[in-house]
Amino acid sequence: MHIASMSDPPVLAAPGDWVMARLRRIDGRGLLVLLSMTVLLLVSVLGALLPDRTLPLTWYVPALDMAMVVTLAVVLMLSSTDAIIRRHGRLLPIAFGSAALGLVWLAHMLTFPGVIPGRFPLVSSQTAPYLFHLxxxxxxxxxxxxxxxxxxxxxxPRRSLGRTIAAASAIAGLGIAAMTALAFILPPLIVDGRFTDLNTVFQAAPFLVIAVAAAAYRRRRRPDRRIASSAVMGLVLVAVEAMVFLFVRSRYDGFWYAGHALLFLPCAGLFAGTIGLYAAARREAEVQLRVMETLKESQQRLQVIIDTSPNAVVTADSGGVITGWNRKAEEIFGWSHDEALGRTLTGTIIPGRYHDAHLRGLIRFVESGEGRIVGKSVELAAIHRDGHEFPVEISVAATSRSGTKVAFVAFVNDISQRRVAERLRNVQFAVTRPLANAGSWAEAAPQVLQGICETLGWSVGEFWVVDNDAKALRREYDWHRPGKDLALYEEANRELTVARGVGLAGRVWATGRPSSIRDVASDRDSPRAAAAAKAGLHTKFAFAVTNGRKVTGVIALFSSDIRTLDRGALRVMAGIGSQIGQFIERRRAEEELRKSGDRIRAILDNVADGIVTVDERLLIRSYNPAAERLFGSAPDEVIGKEFARLIAEPYRAEIKPQLRGYLRAHGREMSVGSHETSGLRKDG
Known part of the structure; x- marks a missing residue:
């Protein structure tokens, strides 16, 4: 059996498609209007079907009142939570209204006839209708x-919420009291179960409020779009139930039941809107939480980068108060992270002589946005926690600016080692130049001591020579900065000698290794400690002068401040000591050679025999006075000329081969030989 599939008749298919297409185009407000019209139609049918007082359900209104009170309590809780968490007042009107209306509907429920046996004092049969209209x-x-x-x-937010709920409770209480009083003063709203014309007037009052809301809404005084949508939906539902109540003529008729049922819808709409806002706020909070987590991870990564940076990273606000301090800053400046935060830059890392310039620079940048060092790399002096200054390279940038509030970040690099390296290179040059130009150590020594002291910042320099006869160090040369009063120190050390191993200089002589003392006053073994301390000298440094085999002297340096030398500086100064020692040894050897040459020349000039020296080319190189008398020629007439010109012509051919053979056979060896021939005087 074959069963054909059923389909819509062509007559119905086209209209059905048109209806569905129209429904898809209707937005939320259109659906709300359509729903309202449907409710009105159903209410009209219900009101027409139920005759007057056919079904007197006395529990109906109290039950609806209780439902509204519970709903408004939930709305109050949700709106209060939103206000506290979001710290925003967008739902404070809902909190106010839910608290006030909850109290009003609770009072209406308690005063409704038949709910509580007996009668409350000062409560009449008209109290419930007046509270209903409130x-x-x-x-x-x-x-x-x-x-x-x-x-x-x-x-x-908590304080604002408390004040809002207190105000709502107070206003609700005043309203309930006023309605209770008016119930005794104004005409009744219900007589023998039927509503009066005054009741109808009160029923139309919500339309006046809605008209005001519509007029203001057209002027675009709108809050958040979701709040506006919820408020508009609630006003539409109020208009629907107010319209229904206009048809109410007596209790327990069809419109009365329908109107009270619709009375719950604005509360339900308020509840739904609050739930929607709460859910939206929660979604926003989740998004913000994810953003915060992402930001936190980013900040953590940034903090790791900052903490592992080879430079000190310091952040501060427009008042110069430190807000950030990384690990390298702790190492460079000596302040821990917790100690530095909250302190001022002038109270931690900026030397006192820069305080005024720093404060003026901050004020100028805040006012004009211009700064002398902002956006540049400059070299300045910084101060350590222990009080000593050191050179730094600093780069400052403004990270944020909001009015007069400015945040700065500074990248600081300690360039002490670089400065020391530069000074050590300069001191090598300062030592090499006088050694290259001076003819003797006596001439070079004052210049060398001055160059070392001025380049490295020492106040006093001394050269102590090893006196092998006295087996002690004896001060030979010294230099000190102009203006330094060292008269007493000089007097105390004028004839002083230092034994091997005694004092810093003696220990350097004994070991051959450079050494230093931070404060010379603590060197109890030194015979000059007291005099140096009285002269204001503190740090002492000494290094050996060596000739490659042994220590020939010691150079001692004094500083007016306390300082520390690293191993690199000690190695460089040891190399300078070796350079100076080799220079002294070389000049000593040259002086000995010169003296030996002078002695030989004196001997040659005073012997009776004529002595002539020649080279491998048989050219005359020296010619003593006895030879000048023998041959009759002056030295300048024969030096550099051939030796053969001093031999008679017949014998020249014979002497030349003999001399060349003699030089080739003996080379550099010292040998003695003799040969007889005839010489030729100048006069022939």
Whole structure:
């Protein structure tokens, strides 16, 4: 059996497609209007079907009141939570309205006839209807406030929320008291179960509030879009239930039941809107949390980079207060991270002589955005926690600026080692230049001591020579800075000698290794410690002068401040000591050679025999006075000429081969031989 598939008739297919296409184009507000029209239609049908007082359910209104009270309590809790967590006042009107309306509907429930046996004092049969209208009119007022609000962040959310709930409770209490009093003064709203014309007037009051809200809404005084949508939806539902209540004529008729059922819808809409806002806020919070986590990870990575940076990284605000301090800064300046934070730059790392310039520079940059060192790399002096200054290279940049609030970051590099290396190169030059130009150590010594002291910043320099006869060090040369009063120190050390191993200079003589003392006053073994301390000299440094085999002298340097020398400086100074020692040894050897030549020349000039020296080319190189008398020629007439010109012509051919053979046979060896021939005087 074959069964054909069923399909819509062509007559119905086209209209159905058109309807679905139209429904897809309807937005949220259109659906709300459509829903409202549907509810009105259903309410009209229900009101027409139920005749007056056919089904008197006395529990109906109290049950709805309780549902609204519970719903408004939940709304109050959610809006309060949002205000505290987000620290924003966008839902404070909802918190206010839910608290106030909750109290009003609670009072309406308690005063509704038949809920509580007996009668409350000062409560009449008209109290519940008047409280009903208070709640009925209060809902559009709250929604209008929500629609027209201009919210802002809350500095103290808990305090603001407490004041809002207290104000809502006070206003609700005053409203309940006023309605209770008016119930005794104004005409009744219900007589024998039927509502009066005054009740109808009150039923129309919500439309006036809605009209005001619509007029203000058209002027575009709108809060957050989601809040505005919830407020508009609530006002539409209020208009629907107010419209239904206009048809109510007596209790327990169809419109009465429908109107009270619709009365719950604005509360439900408020609840739904608050839930939506709460859910949206939670999604935003999750997004913000992820952003914060990402930012935190980024900050952690940045902090790792900063902490492992080879430079000190210091951040500060516009007041010069330190806000960031990495590990390298701890190492360079001596302040720990916790100690440095909150301190000022002038109180930690900037020397006192720069304080005024630093403060003027901060003020100038805050006012004009211009700074002399911002965006540049400059070399300045910084101060360590222990008080000593050292050179640094610093680069400063402004990281953020908001009005007069400016944040700075500085990258600081300790260039002490670089400066020391430069000074050591300069001191090598300062030593090499006088050694190259001087003819003797006596001439070079003052210049060498001056060059070392001025280049490295020492106040006094001394050269102590080893006196082998006295087996002690004896001061031979010295230099000190002009203006330094060292008269007493010089007097105390004028004839002083230092034994081997005694004092710093004696120990350097004994070991041959450079050494230093931070404070010469602590060197109890030194015979000059007291005199140096009185002269204001503190650090002492000494290095040996060696000729490659042994120590021939010691150079001692004194400083007016306390300083420390590293191993690199000690190695360089040891090399300088060796250079000076070799120079002294070379000049000593040259002086000995000169003296030996002078002695030989004196002997040659005074012997009776004529002596002539020749080279391998048989050219005359020397010619003593006896030879001058023998041959009759002056030295300048024969030196550099051939030796054969001093031999008679017949014998020249014979003497030349003999002399050449003699020179080739003996070379550099010393040998003695004789040969007889005839000489030729100048006069022939």
């Amino acid at each position: 709640g009925h009119i209060g809902m559009p007022c709250v929604l209008t406030w929500l629609l027209l609000q201009r919210t802002s962040p809350l500095a103290y």
